[in-house]
Amino acid sequence: MFWVNGASDEFVTSACDLLIDTVPLSILENLERDGYSFVLKDLVSTGRPNLENVFNSVTGTKDPDAFNYTGGLHEPEFRHITIAEYVVKKKKAGEQGADAQQQRELEKAQFWKNAVIHEIGLQVALYIGITQANTILPGQHNDTESMQRALNQKNMLNFLGITESTEFKQVHNKEIANIPSSQGMGYFTDIRDIEKNPRSIARQEAFAESFDILMRGSDSTYNFSNFVSYFPETLNLVYRLTKEQYPDFEAHPALDCVLRKADNNYSNNGNGLQQQTQASSFSGDRMP
Numbered sequence: 001m002f003w004v005n006g007a008s009d010e011f012v013t014s015a016c017d018l019l020i021d022t023v024p025l026s027i028l029e030n031l032e033r034d035g036y037s038f039v040l041k042d043l044v045s046t047g048r049p050n051l052e053n054v055f056n057s058v059t060g061t062k063d064p065d066a067f068n069y070t071g072g073l074h075e076p077e078f079r080h081i082t083i084a085e086y087v088v089k090k091k092k093a094g095e096q097g098a099d100a101q102q103q104r105e106l107e108k109a110q111f112w113k114n115a116v117i118h119e120i121g122l123q124v125a126l127y128i129g130i131t132q133a134n135t136i137l138p139g140q141h142n143d144t145e146s147m148q149r150a151l152n153q154k155n156m157l158n159f160l161g162i163t164e165s166t167e168f169k170q171v172h173n174k175e176i177a178n179i180p181s182s183q184g185m186g187y188f189t190d191i192r193d194i195e196k197n198p199r200s201i202a203r204q205e206a207f208a209e210s211f212d213i214l215m216r217g218s219d220s221t222y223n224f225s226n227f228v229s230y231f232p233e234t235l236n237l238v239y240r241l242t243k244e245q246y247p248d249f250e251a252h253p254a255l256d257c258v259l260r261k262a263d264n265n266y267s268n269n270g271n272g273l274q275q276q277t278q279a280s281s282f283s284g285d286r287m288p
Contacts, residue, residue, distance in 0.1 A: 006042030072115025121211025217252030236262035
């Protein structure tokens with residue numbers, strides 16, 4: 001399940017410890033059955049010429065290190081989750097010349113743990129979606145219109161994951177409406193692409209980041225405070241959905257109060273989802 005290409009023995013041990021100590025065994029077994037591998041590297045682009053000298057959407061130019069500024073990469077088509085020990089310091093304006101590769105500076109990846117668990121979360125959202133899609137039986141509908149709606153929902157869940165469910169959309173939409181743009185959380189809130197694409201990347205990323213925060217609590221320093229403040233019900237929904245599919249999944253104790261409060265709010269807010277909430281709520285078993 002592990003491939004090593006350039007990562008130090010110390011980093012390999014740390015990555016293995018993170019997965020064993022943090023991720024439920026049932027999820028790791030699901031990934032293994034699905035043929036997933038964790039690729040441990042010094043840099044994301046190591047051994048991958050196709051990831052070098054690609055277009056950088058931020059600078060507007062080709063950049064030999066476009067994939068080396070972050071600590072991880074998820075490639076579901078290859079069933080790979082790449083974890084990098086080092087990242088390249090982002091270059092300043094005017095440092096994109098031909099000799100930039102030689103001048104680059106490396107630093108230890110600070111957020112590689114976030115990258116690992118976040119990328120696993122993307123796949124977990126898909127697994128949950130597939131499970132729920134299997135419960136939808138379009139043939140049971142009496143008219144063509146309702147049958148087509150059911151078939152469309154089944155396809156969306158199968159191919160794009162649980163973030164395309166009505167329940168997830170409602171909770172996510174409700175919470176992003178209260179997030180000021182000044183918070184700089186567009187990666188998790190921008191759903192403008194929905195007019196051009198039958199999905200929203202923001203919902204997928206919100207699920208994955210919630211998954212990491214639920215797993216690692218305040219150690220997930222990158223977005224912990226923002227998600228506790230602005231996405232409590234999304235955190236709670238991700239917890240309940242994941243717990244339902246993977247019973248050995250538990251939230252970090254640092255999230256206990258947030259999840260209990262969100263449970264109460266979600267059950268009593270009259271949003272029409274109480275039946276689903278009651279069917280999948282685990283508040284009674286969450287934490288002692």
